[in-house]
Amino acid sequence: MSPHDVELWLDRLYVAAEGAGLRDEDRRKAREVAAMLDEVARAAARWSRRSRLLLVDAAAGKSYVGLLAAKLVFEPAGMDAAVVTLEREPARVEASRRAVERLGTSIPIACRQAEVSEGSAWPDRPAIVTALHACGAAADEIGDRAVAAAAREILLVPCCTSRAVEAARRAEARAAASGIPRHAPVRRRFIQAMVDAERTWRLEAAGYETEVVEFVGATVTPHNLLWRARRVREPGRMAAARAALATLGSGAEPV
DSSP: OOHHHHHHHHIIIIIGGGTOOOOHHHHHHHHHHHHHHHHHHHHHHTSOTTSOEEEEEESOTTTHHHHHHIIIIITTTTOOEEEEEEESOHHHHHHHHHHHHHHOOSSOEEEEEOOTTOGGGSOSSOSEEEEEEEOTTHHHHHHHHHHHTTOSEEEEEEOOOOTTSHHHHHHHHHHHHHTOOOOHHHHHHHHHHHHHHHHHHHHHHTTEEEEEEEOSOTTTOSOOEEEEEEEOOOHHHHHHHHHHHHHHTOOOOOO
16 A cells, blocks of 8 residues: 555545645554554455455554545455444544545545444454554453454554563563563663563464464654464364463453
8 A cells, every 4th residue: 555645545535634734754654554454454355245344453543544444445355244333432533524525435435533442343253353552451451352252363563561461460460570681772672572572372262263463663653563373263272372482471351
């Protein structure tokens, strides 16, 4: 997906509509959205055409990924698809709904105001769940809800990690017990590695073949890791992941 095309649509749907112009941060965001849309396109190509493809864009913000997936991925391919976006902030949900009106697509899009932890907000068995820069504990809540909904594929990009993340609190205690220096750069890397490891094994234990890749360069965003997870339900893989979780000592139960 061309970042330039994404820039044009971000400008048309959100920026110019507010009487402003694209900023450098908007252009960086366009590169991230373009990279995520490439991931969506690859996942969509694996979907059976016998049933409607449903994408859930969780912690959607202004729903850049969900709306542009409809316009630039699903519609050109002639796919029978629909999009649901989940966002807790009312102003962002309203901005998304106005953008849908300007988008002009035949793909049905529903913008829902909800916490990502609300099970009732999630449709069953979505084909693809995306989350671009899900902050703090929201990344884990999205993973849990996507697994519970039996999502076929999950494309998750976590953002900041804080003490609101349960795995981070466990990792901090582990750091202290293991003699990891209190120097912030050292301890922060240890904690982040433990959080990332637990997230990966939890997805694997829940039946998802999982890759972790840099979906954009670190100069675009320091939060540039993408968890690419596909539901396969292989018993051997799941058992190995549970064993890894136990070795990790996280105390976390897979979903």
